[in-house]
Amino acid sequence: MRIANLAGRLALLTADGAIDVATASGGRFAADPTALFEQWDELLDWSAGAAPAGARPYEESALLVPVPEPRQVFAVALNYRPHTAEAGYEEPAEPLVFTKFPSCLTGPSATIDLPPGHVDWELEMVAVIGREAYRVPEEKGWDPVLALTVGQDLSERITQLAGRPAQFSLGKSFPGFGPVGPALVSTDEVPDRDDLELSCELNGEVVQHDRTSNMIFPVPKLVAFLSAVCPLRPGDLIFTGTPAGVGNRRVPQRFLTSGDTLVSRIGGLGEMRHRFRRTG
Ligand code: ZN
Numbered sequence: 205m206r207i208a209n210l211a212g213r214l215a216l217l218t219a220d221g222a223i224d225v226a227t228a229s230g231g232r233f234a235a236d237p238t239a240l241f242e243q244w245d246e247l248l249d250w251s252a253g254a255a256p257a258g259a260r261p262y263e264e265s266a267l268l269v270p271v272p273e274p275r276q277v278f279a280v281a282l283n284y285r286p287h288t289a290e291a292g293y294e295e296p297a298e299p300l301v302f303t304k305f306p307s308c309l310t311g312p313s314a315t316i317d318l319p320p321g322h323v324d325w326e327l328e329m330v331a332v333i334g335r336e337a338y339r340v341p342e343e344k345g346w347d348p349v350l351a352l353t354v355g356q357d358l359s360e361r362i363t364q365l366a367g368r369p370a371q372f373s374l375g376k377s378f379p380g381f382g383p384v385g386p387a388l389v390s391t392d393e394v395p396d397r398d399d400l401e402l403s404c405e406l407n408g409e410v411v412q413h414d415r416t417s418n419m420i421f422p423v424p425k426l427v428a429f430l431s432a433v434c435p436l437r438p439g440d441l442i443f444t445g446t447p448a449g450v451g452n453r454r455v456p457q458r459f460l461t462s463g464d465t466l467v468s469r470i471g472g473l474g475e476m477r478h479r480f481r482r483t484g
Contacts, residue, residue: 205251206474207351208387209237209268209311216251217387220259228256238273240388241334241438244350248390264477268311270353270388271332276440277304277382278430279328279357281372283419283445290453299421299429302372304357304382304443312354312385312476317483319378322361322459326446327404327412327468330355331423332388333440340431345424348436351388352397354470356478357443358383361452361459384441386474394472398422401471402447407464414447416470421445 206217207225213235214225226235229250233243240247250256281300282288288295310316334350357376364375376382391397404412416422421429426442451458460466462482469475 205248205390205393206387207240207247207251207270207390208385209270209272210262211266212237212268214240215262216256218259222262223256223259228258237268237270238439240271241350244334248392264313264386267313267386269309269384271384271439271441272309274306274309274439274441275437276434277306277309277443278426278441279304279372279376279443280421280426280445283421284414284447285418285420286414286448287446287450288420290448290450295420299426301430302376305373305377306382308377308379308382310380310383312383313478314380314383315479315481316358316380316383318460318462318480319360321363322452322457323480324359324361324451324459325404325406325411325466326357326359326450327402327470328355328357328443328446329400329402329416329470329473330384331426331442331444333436333442334438336438337427337431337436340427340436342424342428345427346391346397348427348431349391349423351390352394352400352470352473353384353388354386354468354473354476355441355443356383356466356468356476357381357446383468383476383478385476389473400473403469404449405467405469406460411451412447412449416444418447419445
């Protein structure tokens with residue numbers, strides 16, 4: 205199941221277009237994207253049954269952030285060895301966690317305003333929590349993750365690295381700095397949830413390319429580590445870390461600028477396309 209937030213209503217994305225869930229189900233399911241996880245299992249059954257009718261073409265610009273109001277957004281630093289090395293750190297012994305405040309979330313095809321400073325890209329797979337989960341053992345770490353999607357952990361490096369010690373969360377939480385989408389892909393539909401290809405392109409040039417199987421701490425470990433402290437709630441997001449190839453570790457450094465197009469793609473999950481403009 206690929207389920208999206210199309211102009212504020214839940215929609216199944218199919219090869220033929222988008223199907224409005226509330227309309228096609230005759231009102232059995234709510235249209236409200238914030239009600240998604242309460243009806244997840246039944247929706248999964250319904251979508252897997254006789255193909256619901258009513259697929260229509262849609263504008264990608266009408267796709268909004270699929271989880272509009274997560275209560276918690278976790279993010280993980282230094283979760284790929286080549287990125288850890290390019291950032292000049294030693295491999296962490298445990299996951300390094302920060303947050304992206306939820307007001308930074310945006311859809312998969314928005315135009316994003318660049319604040320002053322050095323705005324950088326970080327393509328990441330996002331694990332979407334669909335069930336309450338607390339103190340989950342690692343061997344059951346996939347259980348509360350009902351869907352995966354594509355994310356960008358956009359980062360303004362001056363703000364991010366200004367303090368001593370650095371405080372990551374603010375520099376990664378400007379408006380529009382948390383693009384997510386295009387859809388939530390249920391884990392049963394992903395060919396191999398532990399090994400997906402990530403590819404990030406800036407103006408057509410590949411700047412990041414890796415596979416999620418190269419994470420230092422894979423999804424089950426992250427769920428176990430986070431849920432040992434925080435009860436996880438349906439709709440919570442986990443940005444699972446970025447591969448090598450970010451802009452501030454390049455020589456010379458490279459940052460996003462007005463007119464740039466950033467394409468964020470993960471095999472089996474889809475792609476997001478963002479434009480940037482400088483307003484200040
Ligand atoms: Zn990141």
